[in-house]
Amino acid sequence: MNKYILDTDMGYDPDDLFALLLLLARDVNIELIISGDEYRLGGRAALIEAVLRQLGRIDIPVYAGINLGSDDFALDHLVTEIHSRRKENYLAAVGRMLKETPSSTNIIYICIQGASNLASVLKAFPEAENRLTVYMMGGSVDYVRPKRINWIEHNLKIDPDSFNYVLHSKVKAYLVMAQTTHNPVLQVEYDGYWMKEIRAKGGEVANLIESHFAPWAEFSKSKGFTSSNMHDPLTVSAALGDGFCSFNQSALAVNSLLQVVEVSAGPQKFWSRPESNAEEFMEFLFSTIFKLMR
Numbered sequence: 001m002n003k004y005i006l007d008t009d010m011g012y013d014p015d016d017l018f019a020l021l022l023l024l025a026r027d028v029n030i031e032l033i034i035s036g037d038e039y040r041l042g043g044r045a046a047l048i049e050a051v052l053r054q055l056g057r058i059d060i061p062v063y064a065g066i067n068l069g070s071d072d073f074a075l076d077h078l079v080t081e082i083h084s085r086r087k088e089n090y091l092a093a094v095g096r097m098l099k100e101t102p103s104s105t106n107i108i109y110i111c112i113q114g115a116s117n118l119a120s121v122l123k124a125f126p127e128a129e130n131r132l133t134v135y136m137m138g139g140s141v142d143y144v145r146p147k148r149i150n151w152i153e154h155n156l157k158i159d160p161d162s163f164n165y166v167l168h169s170k171v172k173a174y175l176v177m178a179q180t181t182h183n184p185v186l187q188v189e190y191d192g193y194w195m196k197e198i199r200a201k202g203g204e205v206a207n208l209i210e211s212h213f214a215p216w217a218e219f220s221k222s223k224g225f226t227s228s229n230m231h232d233p234l235t236v237s238a239a240l241g242d243g244f245c246s247f248n249q250s251a252l253a254v255n256s257l258l259q260v261v262e263v264s265a266g267p268q269k270f271w272s273r274p275e276s277n278a279e280e281f282m283e284f285l286f287s288t289i290f291k292l293m294r
């Protein structure tokens with residue numbers, strides 16, 4: 001059975017919560033969760049722990065990752081507790097996992113935030129390049145958002161050096177990128193079809209989703225939208241081998257405009273084609289999450 005690491009900035013766009021719910025509903029072996037783009041003294045890690053407690057999964061350890069000093073943490077008000085500090089930090093925990101996991105077991109590292117923690121893992125443990133298979137959301141190739149001049153994809157923008165480090169490392173990596181995930185079909189509108197289905201089901205998971213989505217809808221209204229794109233759930237789904245998106249293969253680099261470009265030499269990376277089976281994916285995503293709501 002594969003082992004999974006989830007590296008998430010839950011508490012901002014609610015697609016991270018949908019991604020976690022998808023992972024939990026699939027009953028895979030989540031070894032540990034690392035918080036990304038940390039906030040104050042482990043604010044995100046504390047939020048993730050609170051979510052896991054609500055879902056009855058306190059067995060999954062949460063480690064606070066790198067704090068980039070950002071201040072756009074939308075769910076600050078939901079953090080009522082302090083992150084339970086562990087004896088190890090996230091690097092030590094990943095190092096121990098690399099050491100203790102037999103080479104016949106795949107370790108899948110799912111990164112649905114910036115690449116800071118992942119790049120640190122690759123720098124700290126040279127063997128990680130061969131042992132990990134990475135699925136990461138971020139960047140874009142030949143794509144910028146319409147009417148958004150100088151747009152840079154969020155996960156790349158918050159730490160371009162780490163993103164570039166991962167691209168230049170030898171780690172086997174699949175990138176689910178913005179040219180694929182910025183698809184209207186992958187949008188969940190706060191007052192749209194899927195949220196109505198979720199509210200109709202009711203219960204603790206529905207309330208949890210509401211508590212993450214309502215402040216996000218309020219927060220993003222000023223930017224002209226009230227939806228969440230399922231970038232991160234599509235990435236989790238790819239990591240689980242579902243096949244809703246397909247991948248090109250070439251060497252990639254981050255250029256001076258912070259766009260990802262194909263380059264002629266360097267380690268090969270897999271990166272998502274723009275088209276995906278988005279309709280089928282959305283049906284699959286929510287029918288899977290609804291299993292947690294019975």
Ligand SMILES: [Ca+2]
Nearest residue numbers: 009016112113
């Ligand atoms: Ca995310």
